[in-house]
Amino acid sequence: MFKLLIAEDVKIVRDTLVKAIHWEKLGIQLLGAVENGQEVLDWLDREEPDLLLTDIGMPQMNGLELMEIIKSRNLNIRCIILSGLNEFEHARQAIKLQVLDYVLKPIDPEAIEKVLANAVDLLHKEREARLAVKSAEKTAEETLPNLVETMYHVAWSGNLKKKKLVDQAAQFIIESYMRKELSLSDVAGAVGLSDKYLNLLFKEVTGMTINHALIRLRMEEAARLLKDPAIKIYEICDRIGYTDQDYFRESFKKQYGVTPSDYRNTF
Known part of the structure; x- marks a missing residue:
């Protein structure tokens, strides 16, 4: 299973995401749900998720700033943006940061599950590619x-x-x-x-x-x-x-x- 962390400052949205998404069915282990970017960074000191579902408009540190830090640390975390800010500038920055997807509020659990399913499929393909590379390298070393x-x-x-x-x-x-x-x-x-x-x-x-x-x-x-x-x-x-x-x-x-x-x- 792939590990996912949620970052969302609105409690009702955060709770809905935790309870309404069929995480295990998607092949995802939900690590937790935090309120802001700083809490995400604190979490990363203990455990690194494969996926981050993050809001853009959060206090202390917004989602784009958070992703900039993650990228600067060369962490292998794929991000999905969740936001009510339907603005081109945010979408453009998100694309520049190579996010997997950009989901607009109000949240639709079914739509989010589709996005997450696509993300899991991509991670599986990347994992298979890594295994193929290791196998090829091992074969080359042996032969x-x-x-x-x-x-x-x-x-x-x-x-x-x-x-x-x-x-x-x-x-x-x-x-x-x-x-x-x-x-x-x-x-x-x-x-x-x-x-x-x-x-x-x-x-x-x-x-x-x-x-x-x-x-x-x-x-x-x-x-x-x-x-x-x-x-x-x-x-x-x-x-x-x-x-x-x-x-x-x-x-x-x-x-x-x-x-x-x-x-x-x-x-």
Whole structure:
């Protein structure tokens, strides 16, 4: 079940929400109902809900100010606005803060239940995406060691001259992976070998082809950058050397089992 906290300063509205909504049927555990934003922050010191149903016009701290603080703390709480203020400015601020929905008073329990059901469905999808990411990462850890470690710490008893050439190729890939149109020929030229021979040698030492290593490195860097919400996905695509966002999306999904957007939503 997902945990939800209510913030509403009007007692009759607060009590109606607590008693009229079929919480368990929705798959929600109601943690409690408080009067203002400060009480919400006090609650967060003890327990963090998955959902917050909050009024906008509350004393001490309004709902939008509360959400600003929650966002600044990078808390993974999804918010639903409840308000009688049918004003565009409030709605615009709420959208900017990425609220799930905006419900107007007077409250309609049936309408609120529909909104909550949609929220629960979204949280389930996000949870499944997180599990898919963890599963993909675990599989990658079990089947392929970290790319850089593979390149520099592989236990390989073959010819040391070959290993040195592969190290040089690996260093070139690490330094150049963000270049658009980086090719096998570019890497081979950097170490003075033919494309075919370098590819065979690289796979012999690392277990990966040049192309596999390049994609792996780019996807690992993309996954790292996706954890920063300030960096746009198209910017990440450009930073790691991709010119086609659709191709980047498919490559990332193949590596991690989810799209870049879904991966970002797991954090």
